[in-house]
Amino acid sequence: MAEPDVGFVAGPVTVEVPATSANLGPGFDCLGVALELVDTLVGEIVPEGLEVLAEGEGAGEVPLDESHLVVRSMRAAFDAMGVHPSGLRLSCTNRIPHSRGMGSSSAAIVGGIILARGLVEDGPRLLDDGAALLLANRIEGHPDNVAPALLGGFVISGQAGDDVWAQQSPVDPSISAVVFVPPHGVRTAVARGLLPDTVPHADAAANTGRAALLVSALGGHPERLLRATEDFLHQRQREPAMPESLALVRVLRARGIPAVVSGAGPTVLAFVTGDPEAVAGLGPTGWRTLRQVVGGRGAAVLM
16 A cells, blocks of 8 residues: 555556657667657556556557566556555557557656656656656666656666666758558567677767767758668668668668668668658568658657
8 A cells, every 4th residue: 555645546547658669770779759649548546456458559469467568667657656556457459550660668768757657646846857758768777768668758878887868859840751550560679689799980980970860850851861860880781680771761861861770670760850651662562651740759658
């Protein structure tokens, strides 16, 4: 049960948490944006037990017990706030594709933390955004997806030991995105396993310059996006796991469209400053095409 001086809110609480795209070309493990697509989580404190329902993406595949990632994240947040609910009911409406490089696991982690916080009276005081980011990063292992899922917008993030930081940066409102989602996913562990332990100094220097330019390009110089999204560290190295994705990136970039692998892939994200329909029509047969706002809001309790 909860501590005597801490209570739970009456009735269910609803949270929306966005999809995210990380890396964005050269910003490996440090740049990420919130997208328009959201998962919706509804939680309620009940007298006993655990009930988990899931529909949409991953339904029939995700566990419906204590091992569910949202539940695990909620438990971690309750522990951080020093409360222990007697029972929990959770309903998940998942719209973010799983294992596609669109931050589905980060959305589950952040959504669970914010949902738990919303179920506790005075939860934002007990677990502020800084503490929520630290907790999400501890569960996920790196902040580039959890930071924009929590805060929204375009976020520069990183960590050094136990120190985690996240800084929002502007996004020019003329910039949107088209996301190409393939029918089959790639596990992040597989994609990361293809990365070399060391990289040439020249590649590291080139990537640093592009990542810095990307912050400026997204903030108000979209004409620089094609150059700013060049990557030397991770995309071509992961090609064996997602050859169709890298082929699409090359086709789009040859047309002057700033395209990147989204996160660990295999989804491809293209930045757009004009009519997205022309770009959307370039998707391969059998792939889903989603038009997305770039830099939307982070996880939020719906009132």
